[in-house]
Amino acid sequence: LIEKKAYVLVTTHHGVLKNYGFTHPSCVNASVAFDSTSLSPTYKILMGVPGESHAINIARKSGLPESIVEQAERYMAGGDADVSALIKALTEKLDGLSEKEKELEKKERLTHEAVKKADLKALRIRQQELQLKDAQIKESNRFLSDSRKMLENLVREIREAELTKATTKKVKDSIAALEAGLEDEKRRQDEKKEILAKDLDAQEKAADKSKSSKTKLEAKDFQKDDRVIINSTKMKGVIVSKDKKNSYLVLVGSVKMSVSKSNLSLDTREVQLGSPSIQFDAAPSSGDKPVFELRLLGMRGEEALQALEKQLELCILHAVSSFSIIHGKGDGILQNLVHEFLKNYPGIRSFDFAPPEDGGTGKTYVTL
Structure with missing residues (x-):
C-alpha cells in the first residue's frame, strides 16, 4: 500500500x-x-x-x-x-x-498589543511634531517678514538722512530690538516644545487611568435579546449569545461583533413598539467593484459598518488584498467602531493607522 x-x-x-x-x-x-x-x-x-x-x-x-x-x-x-x-x-x-x-x-499577543500601542503613541507624536513644525515655519516667516520691513525702512532712512548721532542711535536701537525679537522667538518655540511634551505625558496618563477604571468596573451579566450600548462607540445593539468568558456576541444593525463585557451597558430607554420592518441585505453583485480608498466621513455608525462589510466582501470576490479607510479623527467614535469591526472580521491579516503625511489616525490601512 x-x-x-x-x-x-x-x-x-x-x-x-x-x-x-x-x-x-x-x-x-x-x-x-x-x-x-x-x-x-x-x-x-x-x-x-x-x-x-x-x-x-x-x-x-x-x-x-x-x-x-x-x-x-x-x-x-x-x-x-x-x-x-x-x-x-x-x-x-x-x-x-x-x-x-x-x-x-499569550506572550506573543501581549507583545503585539504593546508594540501596537507604542506605534500609535509614536504616530501621535509625529503628527503633533508636524503640526508644531508647520506652526513654527509660519511664525518664523512672519517674524522674518516683519524684520525685513523694519530693516528696509531703516536703510531708507539712513540713505535719506545725514549720519548724525540721532541716526546712529536709532540704528543701534533697531538692531537691539531685532536681537530682542530673535530671543523672544526662540523662547516662544522652547515654551511650545515644553507644552507639547507635557500634553503627550498627560494624554498617556489619562489613557492609563481610563484603562484602569475600566478594568475595575464590574459589568453585569447580560441575557440573550438584551438591548445594550457599546460604551466605546455609543452604538446600540442586541445580545445574540455569550461569546467567551468575558465577552458577548452583539448584533449591531446587520453586523455581528464580539464585544467585551466591560465595554457594554444595558440600554434602559423604553423601546417604542411599532409595526415590524423587514430589511433584506443584498449580496454584492458581480458588477460591483471594491474601491482602493473607502470614505466613511459623514456616515452614521450602522451605515458605515454596512459600507465596510460590503467593501470587504467585494475585496474577497475580486481578490483585492489591501485598501484604505478614511474615517476621520474627530472624537474617535467612528474610528473605534471601524477598528472593533476589523478586529472581529475573519480574513483580516492586519490593520494600522496611516503615517502622518497620509492622514495619520484619521485613516487606516487594511490588509486581507
Whole structure:
C-alpha cells in the first residue's frame, strides 16, 4: 500500500504497528486523548502520539473479578507494559508542550498589543511634531517678514538722512530690538516644545487611568435579546449569545461583533413598539467593484459598518488584498467602531493607522 502511495487509516492495539508508525517516514501515529480519571475519551486528536491501552483500568472499574484482572496484568508485564509507559510519557510531554505553546501565544499577543500601542503613541507624536513644525515655519516667516520691513525702512532712512548721532542711535536701537525679537522667538518655540511634551505625558496618563477604571468596573451579566450600548462607540445593539468568558456576541444593525463585557451597558430607554420592518441585505453583485480608498466621513455608525462589510466582501470576490479607510479623527467614535469591526472580521491579516503625511489616525490601512 505504501508503494502504491495509498492513503490508509488503520486502527490497532498492536504495539509492533505503533512502533512501525514511529520508525517509517510514510506513516504517522495519532490517537484520541483519554481522561484516566473518568476513563472516558475527550475526543481530542493527538497527532504523533499512539493510543495507550486502558483495558485493565476499564475492566477493573466494570467489575471484572480481580483475579482475572491481575492475571491479565501479569501477561502484560513484558513489552506491552513498556510500550504503554512510553506512550504515557509521550502524552505527558505533549501536554506540557501544549501548555508552553499557549503561554508563548499569550506572550506573543501581549507583545503585539504593546508594540501596537507604542506605534500609535509614536504616530501621535509625529503628527503633533508636524503640526508644531508647520506652526513654527509660519511664525518664523512672519517674524522674518516683519524684520525685513523694519530693516528696509531703516536703510531708507539712513540713505535719506545725514549720519548724525540721532541716526546712529536709532540704528543701534533697531538692531537691539531685532536681537530682542530673535530671543523672544526662540523662547516662544522652547515654551511650545515644553507644552507639547507635557500634553503627550498627560494624554498617556489619562489613557492609563481610563484603562484602569475600566478594568475595575464590574459589568453585569447580560441575557440573550438584551438591548445594550457599546460604551466605546455609543452604538446600540442586541445580545445574540455569550461569546467567551468575558465577552458577548452583539448584533449591531446587520453586523455581528464580539464585544467585551466591560465595554457594554444595558440600554434602559423604553423601546417604542411599532409595526415590524423587514430589511433584506443584498449580496454584492458581480458588477460591483471594491474601491482602493473607502470614505466613511459623514456616515452614521450602522451605515458605515454596512459600507465596510460590503467593501470587504467585494475585496474577497475580486481578490483585492489591501485598501484604505478614511474615517476621520474627530472624537474617535467612528474610528473605534471601524477598528472593533476589523478586529472581529475573519480574513483580516492586519490593520494600522496611516503615517502622518497620509492622514495619520484619521485613516487606516487594511490588509486581507
